[in-house]
Amino acid sequence: MPRDALTRDQIVRAAIELLDAEGIEGLNMRALGKRLNSAATAVYWHVKNKDNLVLLATDRVWSDLTLPDPAVDDWRSAATTMATDLHAMFTRHPWLVQVLAAHVVYGEGKARHDDHSLAVYEAAGFTSDQADQATAAVFTYVLGNAAGTAANASLNRKLNEDPAAEEQLKDAMNKAREIAMGYPRLRARLETPAAATYAAAPDRTFETGLGALLDGLEQRFPRTPKQ
Structure with a gap:
């Protein structure tokens, strides 16, 4: 072209x-x-x-992220929707985790999202400082959870490109499992049928942690919702 x-x-x-x-x-x-x-x-x-x-x-x-209307949805629902959509974005595009680690990310799309996130918390009665702290805490939580997805994507590419990488991975996982079996709580989990791998996480781990984080923010910051 x-x-x-x-x-x-x-x-x-x-x-x-x-x-x-x-x-x-x-x-x-x-x-x-x-x-x-x-x-x-x-x-x-x-x-x-x-x-x-x-x-x-x-x-x-x-x-591409959707922005819930804080005037329509309660703040918990809006905050949950935004965090879940952000996590889904990182899952669809795992390279974003690397970008955030190596670049100062800016642009109209990100500014639009960040401004709306602050609006959700401010509409719920969070002060400006509290809204800053809340959005930073939620974003960090989402990004931390997405790091595993990014690592898996990178690993899968390596496995596809390097025939020796699969054997190296198996060896590393076996060694990790061998060490973990020396610790009672790790061993108990590895011996259950649900434990597919040493690094496996329980179902709905992200949702549970996000709910606990929002619970904590709600309790920590007294709020006066805007009329």
Whole structure:
């Protein structure tokens, strides 16, 4: 595709597809040009460099998040919806975890989301400082839970690319299990039928932790809901 036939929107969408498939490591202008059926140099007419493209792709997926109306939903429902949608976004696009660790992420989509998140807590009666603390706590919780998904995505790519990686993984998991069996509580869990792997987490772990976090915020911060 010639450069004048490309649009920034096409490039960003193709970059997201490539990032989903190959991660940050797999994103380069040559691979992107191939996906767009265009010369790699044509991409540079629309984006400055790889870092710029990563930020554009990040903000695009952030723009896809739905924002519940705090005037319609109670604050707990709205906060839960936003946190759950954010977690789902990280699950769909696990490369975002790497992006947040290595870039200052900004853009209209993220600003829109962050502003709305603050509005949810302020509408519930949280002060400005309390809303800042609440949104930071929830975001950190969501991001921490998404780290496992990102690690699994990276591991699966490695397993697909390196035939020796599977044996190395099996060896590491066996050693981890062997060590864990020396500790009574870990051993009890590993001996249950539900324990598929050493690192397995119980069902609904994310939902349970999010509910407990919102419970704590509700108890910690006395609120006067806005009229």
